[in-house]
Amino acid sequence: MSSISRVFSTARPVFTSISRTYSTAAESAVTGEGHYKVTQTRSLIGVPKTTIKVLKSLGLGRKIGRPVFQPHNAAAAGKILKVKELVKVENMAGPIPPEGFQRTRATKGYKVVGKMF
Known part of the structure; x- marks a missing residue:
C-alpha cells in the first residue's frame, strides 16, 4: 500500500446512515x-384516457362534487x-359517515297515486 492510499484511507469521512422514517396516512391508520x-x-x-381510467377506478367521473x-x-x-x-x-379518521353511503337522486316530478287496472 502506497503512502498516498494510506492517507486517503485514513482521511475518508465515515458516513453513518441516518434512518429517516416517513409516515403516511396508510401507516398511521x-x-x-x-x-x-x-x-x-x-x-x-x-384528459388522457389513462387518467380517466384511474378516476373510474376511484369511483369518480360521473358527477363533479360527489364524494x-x-x-x-x-x-x-x-x-x-x-x-x-x-x-x-x-383525511377522515374513523368509520365512513352515514352521508357517505347516501346517493342523491332527483325527484321524479310526479307521484303515483294508484293503479288504473
Missing part, C-alpha cells in the same frame, strides 16, 4: 378505519396522486 374523502372538482374534458370514500392504503394513495389536479382530498 393502525386501526384500519381511516378513509380518504375524495371529491372530483374538475371536468374530464381533454367517494377510499380506505387508507397504498393503492388508493397512488391513484389519488395520479389525479391530484382533478380532485380534492380530505
Whole structure:
C-alpha cells in the first residue's frame, strides 16, 4: 500500500446512515378505519384516457362534487396522486359517515297515486 492510499484511507469521512422514517396516512391508520374523502372538482374534458381510467377506478367521473370514500392504503394513495389536479382530498379518521353511503337522486316530478287496472 502506497503512502498516498494510506492517507486517503485514513482521511475518508465515515458516513453513518441516518434512518429517516416517513409516515403516511396508510401507516398511521393502525386501526384500519381511516378513509380518504375524495371529491372530483374538475371536468374530464381533454384528459388522457389513462387518467380517466384511474378516476373510474376511484369511483369518480360521473358527477363533479360527489364524494367517494377510499380506505387508507397504498393503492388508493397512488391513484389519488395520479389525479391530484382533478380532485380534492380530505383525511377522515374513523368509520365512513352515514352521508357517505347516501346517493342523491332527483325527484321524479310526479307521484303515483294508484293503479288504473
